[in-house]
Amino acid sequence: MLCPSAADPDRNRHRHGRVWTLRTVAAILSNPRYTGRQVWNRQRTDHDARDPADAQLGHDEVRRWNPTGQWVISTKVAHTPLVSEADFIAAQKVTAVPRPEDGSARTYLLVGLLTCRLCGRRMDAHWLHGRP
Numbered sequence: 133m134l135c136p137s138a139a140d141p142d143r144n145r146h147r148h149g150r151v152w153t154l155r156t157v158a159a160i161l162s163n164p165r166y167t168g169r170q171v172w173n174r175q176r177t178d179h180d181a182r183d184p185a186d187a188q189l190g191h192d193e194v195r196r197w198n199p200t201g202q203w204v205i206s207t208k209v210a211h212t213p214l215v216s217e218a219d220f221i222a223a224q225k226v227t228a229v230p231r232p233e234d235g236s237a238r239t240y241l242l243v244g245l246l247t248c249r250l251c252g253r254r255m256d257a258h259w260l261h262g263r264p
Contacts, residue, residue, distance in 0.1 A: 155264040160215060161223035168213030175200055 136156060137147035165171045176198055179191040215223075246255040 160221065164205050164220065165219050166214040167220045168209040168211050170210045172204040174203055216232070 137144035138149035
């Protein structure tokens with residue numbers, strides 16, 4: 133199967149079109165639409181003040197992701213699935229990020245910025261046995 137940029141090069145002129153990228157595969161495996169179902173309410177449009185101190189400057193429309201619990205997914209299959217339901221569920225279990233008990237997101241300020249001078253790997257972050 134051709135990668136998306138090879139299948140439609142006119143829409144993807146900025147891509148080389150030779151191989152599937154990790155981000156493309158991850159996006160497919162995290163989107164329930166690829167199981168053949170319709171999905172609504174994944175994103176919302178917020179109106180953020182340009183300057184909270186000066187309301188006369190107006191607002192900007194900003195698209196933000198809704199939590200997955202707010203998504204609406206059809207019960208009926210609407211189109212031919214690209215990913216099986218079982219594979220989709222398995223991928224969600226692998227990519228699930230544990231959250232603190234208070235539900236807040238974890239932030240690691242130096243992730244991806246620091247590299248090991250011995251092996252050259254970039255710093256990453258994860259939790260193990262309930263600890264960072």
